[in-house]
Amino acid sequence: MIKRLLTMFLLVSSLALVGAQTAIDKPAATIKLIRQEVISVRQLKADVEKLQKVTNTTWTPDQIRIVLDNRINSMLFLQYCEREKISVSDTEVNNALTQMKASLGANATDADLEKALQSSGVFVEPKTYVKQRLLFENYIKLRRADDLKAAMVQPTADEILKAYDLAKSSLVQPDTMRVSVIYVDTRGSSDADAKKAKAVLDSVAAVLKTNPSKFDEYVLRAGDAAGYKAIPSLYIEKTSQNRTLYGADLFDAIFKLKAGEVSGVIQSPTGYRIVRANEFIAQKQLGLSDTIPGNENVTVQQYIAYQLMNDKQAKFLSDAEADLVAKIRKEATIKVFDENLKW
DSSP: OHHHHHHHTTTTOOOTTOSOOOTTOOEEEEEESSSEEEEEHHHHHHHHHHHHHHHTSOOOHHHHHHHHHHHHHHHHHHHHHHHTTOOOOHHHHHHHHHHHHHTTOTTOOHHHHHHHHHHTTOOSOHHHHHHHHHHHHHHHHHHSHHHHHHHOOOOOHHHHHHHHHHHGGGOEEOOEEEEEEEEEEOTTOOHHHHHHHHHHHHHHHHHHHHOGGGHHHHHHTOBTTTTBEEEEEEEEEOOHHHHHHHOHHHHHHHTTOOTTOBOOOEEETTEEEEEEEEEEEOOEEOOTTSEETTEEEEEHHHHHHHHHHHHHHHHHHHHHHHHHHHHHHHHSEEEEOGGGSOO
16 A cells, blocks of 8 residues: 555655745755755655555655655656646646546535545645646657557457456356336425326336236336336346345346236335336356447457556556656756655
């Protein structure tokens, strides 16, 4: 965990405290690529205390030195971008922040985003993090685009087969029922409205009990005017997660049905349901030509190839970051005051 947190500080350390050194500050280090800057002991302590609070541990001198090195890398990276005319606009940063918040939900706040970043190991103010990652992306586009293109070679058959063999134990499709559903959602409804909605489904169920073949007609006529809605086709896997999601009564009732059978009215956490079992698909080991459960447009082979390409890209970016850090540090003047790192 500690190693992961330290790694995430590389090129993204918070620079909110970087500024003029006061008379009472001791220098932890000085750096210069295009100009000299000072990292004070106070600034370094702030970084370490934040990480110690997160990990609930006391950090060793070696760990503190790694935090310092990562702050040095971060500051040198910004100087490098300035020298090489690599930049991002405030608009780009703000748009990226907006997209990140939107991915968390319609009403996500800045605090929600910061919490989400922390849960993934990034303990940096979001705007600082986003700006430096965008700068790094622009560095790749401007300086390493050809290298990235050369690295992104499509996986070979042997690579896919090896990855499939390693992932085989998780590539299992559980027992699955394909169903059609007629339903009313009673969330937020008054008791009177919920009772009225159930009465509508009771009348539909009474007809279907004597004439199940009319199920498709009821699905076709679903809508506000009919007083109920419908889902023509839905795949439900037999997993504990789905039993929790759909509610035990509905879930158990579905898997008691045989193909072609229609249930009576079933109460669920969100309302009432009538279900027809269309097809039962027994558990099986997924082969390369099978589709991914929940995504009928992607085969296991395509999914594995996509993951392998992602891995290649991630490795390239990680190596490129390490190479850039080494290059910048070789060009820069760095002085560390080891005597000031003991506290």
